[in-house]
Amino acid sequence: MSSLRRPPAPVVYDRLLDEAAQFLIEHGWGAVTMAKLADRVGVSRQTVYNTVGGKQDLAEALVMRELASFLALVDAELGQGDDLVDAIRRTAEQVFRAAAHNPLLRYTLSATHGKDADELLPLLTTQSEPLLVAATEAVTAHVPRFALPLSERETRIGVETVVRLVLSHVMQPSSSPEDAAADLAWIASQVLHG
Structure with missing residues (x-):
């Protein structure tokens, strides 16, 4: 049951930055979107905006x-x-x-x-x-x-x-x-x- 809970915000923040960095290196900054980042991390796009901003x-x-x-x-x-x-x-x-x-x-x-x-x-x-x-x-x-x-x-x-x-x-x-x-x-x- 605990696996269904959201990770704490610092964990999500770190994961978002980790994935953004990796995606940037692989595909370039122009390809980075909040929707793609959300998909890679497994969170909603709104969570991305709430966690890191624009x-x-x-x-x-x-x-x-x-x-x-x-x-x-x-x-x-x-x-x-x-x-x-x-x-x-x-x-x-x-x-x-x-x-x-x-x-x-x-x-x-x-x-x-x-x-x-x-x-x-x-x-x-x-x-x-x-x-x-x-x-x-x-x-x-x-x-x-x-x-x-x-x-x-x-x-x-x-x-x-x-x-x-x-x-x-x-x-x-x-x-x-x-x-x-x-x-x-x-x-x-x-x-x-x-």
Whole structure:
């Protein structure tokens, strides 16, 4: 009898995002509809709308969920060691490696036309403020334990600059994860140690 009950909302939400991501990778964002998503998950279309909102809300939820997985890497790496420059290098390398192997991110970044480019890509580029703010806050939370010789303003500028450089490399890699991370660590060392 318990199998006839609806799963709790968080389970439905996660399933909807899982299926939306898979469907997007397989068929493209233009093919994603709330009706198709409802069919894949086995819920009503109204449940999809009530749970995730409209299609743009779904796109934003997918991006923010992917960001959360990257921020978990950031937290894990920045939480280790006592050398901030080395922590930045390790963190950046892990993020770059994860980005290179993330099918949803790769699909989104390769979108060049149609709904994919119009609705998904801006969430990572021209409309990326929520992403930038969340990533900057996540990194900033780790900074106090390193006792930097910088003012609060200088720290904020430094952290945001590092985050922007990481996001830039994720969007358009120009070298291997190891090399890009080493380059980023060098820049950070110049800011931190003059």
